[in-house]
Each structure stands twice: as structure tokens, then as C-alpha cells.
Amino acid sequence: MATPTTTPPQAPNTRTAIAIEPIIVAREIGKTYRSGKLEVPALRKVSFSVTPGEFVAIVGPSGSGKSTLFYILGGLTSATSGSLLIDGADFSRLSDLERTRMRRAKIGFVFQRFNLLPTLSAMGNIEIAQDIANLGKQSKQPIDRALLDHLTEILGIQGRLDHRPSELSGGEQQRVAIARALISRPAIVLADEPTGNLDTKNSDAVLDMLRRSSRELNQTVLMITHNPEAAQIADRILHMRDGQITHIESGQGAVVHEC
């Protein structure tokens, strides 16, 4: 006689039970640059979402729209079409001032060319990021000294904080720029080719810090890179071409070195 088949008790679906709202929801984002009569479609119907604490790498050929996407995600420019929710707020419906406030409060930028202020020391450059994050807030947050020590130690710049950018190597400047982006604990970190100009050692320090900020501090990190090894540090890799996401693959969540 056949044994009656019984359905095993279902494990509670923890994914549903603790459904996490995405921190970024992009729906059919389009961006067309206009210069005179010329129209350049830089993004076409780009849709994706990112959960808090996730690390996403964005790869694609030059001109595929990666930086444009970042400028829109960071509120530095607005999309021509589509909608963008950042932490539940619809960016396309915010005024310029509201979007600026939100950017200061929630988003840290790292650029390929560091963009440090030349007249300030490394420490001054990090401190000013906290001042900017405080702009428009009623209760000003003092700089978090424990976090500052933690960041500067991991990034290996503790002995360089009195130096101006011109007295620092490119790798040191980029490590200062990472500390500057992370000091105010932004929920989202956007890094556009952060290792583009760096040697392997400096590149590893920067990637390690970004990976930690996602894993240990639950910050959401989006990183543009041309380097396939660097992209593997991410949880997911978005591939772009001609202003569109062509496919999404899983990353390895760790730096992969070629032997």
C-alpha cells in the first residue's frame, strides 16, 4: 500500500514576514540631454530597485549612461521621464530645495577625481561634509569621533589628516574622499569609478571600505566601475549599454584577484 503523502509543515516564509522596503526604486527612468537642436538620449526606461545595505556595481561601456544615472539618483539632475523613489520619497515630485536637503541628509558621493577642496586639510575636507549634512537641520550633529577614528584607521590616513590635498598622493586623496562621503553616515553611497585612478593597494583599501560600509554599517552602496574584478565585490552587478540595463548578475560579494 502506498504511503499516504503528507505535506510537510511549511517553514514560515521569513522573507515575506520581514519584507524589507527597497531604499531605491527606479521605474522607467529616461533622460534626454538637449543641446541646441540636438537631443542625446542618455537613459531609456531604466528600472531597478535596491534594498537597504545592498552593494550594487554598475558596469558598461563609456557613454552607456552610468554617470547620468548617478546624477539622477543623487538628485543632481532630474530625469526626463519615469519615477524615482528614494527612501519612500518621490524625487520627481520634490522641489529643488527639498531634493537638495534630501541629498545632503541621505547621500554620500565619491567621484573618480576626488573633488577635495584644495585649501582645506584632509581633516577639514572630512569635517565640512558633516557641516554640509547639518545644513538646514534643527539639531546639528557633531562629527562622530569614534566613526572618524574607525574610518581613518581602516583607510590608513590617520597620519595624513593635517595635509592639504596637494600634499597627498592620488590614492591618499581618494581615501580621504571616501572618509568624507561616509562620515555623516549617509544611507546611500554613490561611488563613480572610485578606483579608476588608483593602484592595486589603494584600490583594495577603497573597495574594502565600501564593502564594510555595506556589510557592517548597512549602508546602501552603488559603485560604477570599469574593472570586472572590482565589480565582483558587489552583491549584484547591473550591466548597462546604450542607456539601458541589459542584464543583472550576482556578484561574489568579495574582491576577486587574478592569479
Ligand SMILES: Nc1ncnc2c1ncn2[C@@H]1O[C@H](COP(=O)(O)OP(=O)(O)OP(=O)(O)O)[C@@H](O)[C@H]1O
Ligand atoms: N551634459 C550633457 N549634455 C549632453 N550630453 C551629455 C551630457 N552628459 C552626458 N551626455 C551624453 O549622455 C550619454 C551618457 O553619458 P554618461 O556620462 O552618463 O556615460 P557613462 O556611462 O558615465 O560614460 P563613462 O564610462 O565614459 O564615464 C553620452 O552619450 C554622453 O555624451
Ligand SMILES: [Mg+2]
Ligand atoms: Mg561616467
